[in-house]
Amino acid sequence: MPAQQGAVPWGDTGPGLPETHLACAFVQAVDALLCIIDAEGRIVLANPALQRFTGLDRDALLGRRFVEVWVIPGDVPYAEEAVQLAIRSGKAYPLEADWVDAHGGFRRITMRNTVLRDDDGQPWAIACVGLDVTEERAREARLHEKTRTDPLTGVANRGALFDELALRLSTTGCGLLFCDLDEFKRVNDQYGHGVGDRLLAEAATRLVEVAGPEHLVARFGGDEFVILCSVASEATLADLSQRVVARLGMPFPGPDEPLSIGVSVGATIGRPGEPSDDVIARADRAMYGAKSTERRRARRLP
Known part of the structure; x- marks a missing residue:
């Protein structure tokens, strides 16, 4: 069966479709909350999913400190310290915390974090992939409660x-x-x-x-x-x-x-x-x- 027109096999960028194009398409389309935070804690990338989550468009997010957008007030010192520790050590670890959504509610987000390095190999930013696990954690809590009741x-x-x-x-x-x-x-x-x-x-x-x-x-x-x-x-x-x-x-x-x-x-x-x-x-x-x-x-x- 002939390949669907416009389809690109996995691992093959195809003519006229460089890897950067595919990466950009992925960042734009994925439901995960993707962002890049620099060493000063400022947002340098926020994908459409994160924009929808926060209720802020790209221009409103870029350049703002992330702790002012989705971090709950009580977690601000810990979030700032986590970024600084990752930049100093060159290592970032998975985290889970409550984020503030566009309606002011709390959503439970699990994060996979990666340190980005410049051409000289020096850490300069943190890339974060966030997944909303609010419902999953609520189900787990209900199941846990059942086992204790x-x-x-x-x-x-x-x-x-x-x-x-x-x-x-x-x-x-x-x-x-x-x-x-x-x-x-x-x-x-x-x-x-x-x-x-x-x-x-x-x-x-x-x-x-x-x-x-x-x-x-x-x-x-x-x-x-x-x-x-x-x-x-x-x-x-x-x-x-x-x-x-x-x-x-x-x-x-x-x-x-x-x-x-x-x-x-x-x-x-x-x-x-x-x-x-x-x-x-x-x-x-x-x-x-x-x-x-x-x-x-x-x-x-x-």
């Missing part, structure tokens, strides 16, 4: 709990409440898993309301929940425990009538350097102690 209750899952607990124990320590729903098995057996699942979801919602944004609520497994407290004090844990018992002691909606379940809470303080498993086990033992005390009280009732 219990699908039934919407609170953190066991893995996320242990990650955060290990982080807290590596720094300042933390407080921890281990919460076990007292009568959940009876409700689940009597009314079925559908009612049981709704009860668990409602219990998680109540725990989040009581704990507030400063503490992490996680489903440890089954009908067990953990509240990881940013403040490690016995007084704080005692107050939070009382509020948890009161809130979960209130009736839950049921298929026929309100359901009462109650909760047993064990509290402990995790100190810096302690293993996560030890802190969880200690809170678990405290919870079982609280459950046994409640049972003894119940047996003494007339």
Whole structure:
């Protein structure tokens, strides 16, 4: 089949089509954000894609310092230092940052940077190929969040709990409440898993309301929940425990009538350097102690 008229085979510039012509056509047509920044941080090339991104035409961009156009204010010192370091060292590295678009919004851009040298081999500018990865990073964040969230209750899952607990124990320590729903098995057996699942979801919602944004609520497994407290004090844990018992002691909606379940809470303080498993086990033992005390009280009732 004869070649399409005007087509140029890859690697062959063809008659009348020098490499510079092809390079210019590529720069003009590509969707990537292409620019060249000189040693003073001024824009000496900005392709049409970058012009559309910034909302500025070629004449408005050339000669301006790039940090005044698409770099967010808090990143200006780091961006300027990156350019200067590349010019001094002759090496540029991949970077990723938020850029300001034509509407004043932030877009996540991953950059591949190359140092350009003059005829004497001296670095004089940085060539940047930028790709907008905003949607990709948002998808990754959503997937990451799913791996850290219990699908039934919407609170953190066991893995996320242990990650955060290990982080807290590596720094300042933390407080921890281990919460076990007292009568959940009876409700689940009597009314079925559908009612049981709704009860668990409602219990998680109540725990989040009581704990507030400063503490992490996680489903440890089954009908067990953990509240990881940013403040490690016995007084704080005692107050939070009382509020948890009161809130979960209130009736839950049921298929026929309100359901009462109650909760047993064990509290402990995790100190810096302690293993996560030890802190969880200690809170678990405290919870079982609280459950046994409640049972003894119940047996003494007339």
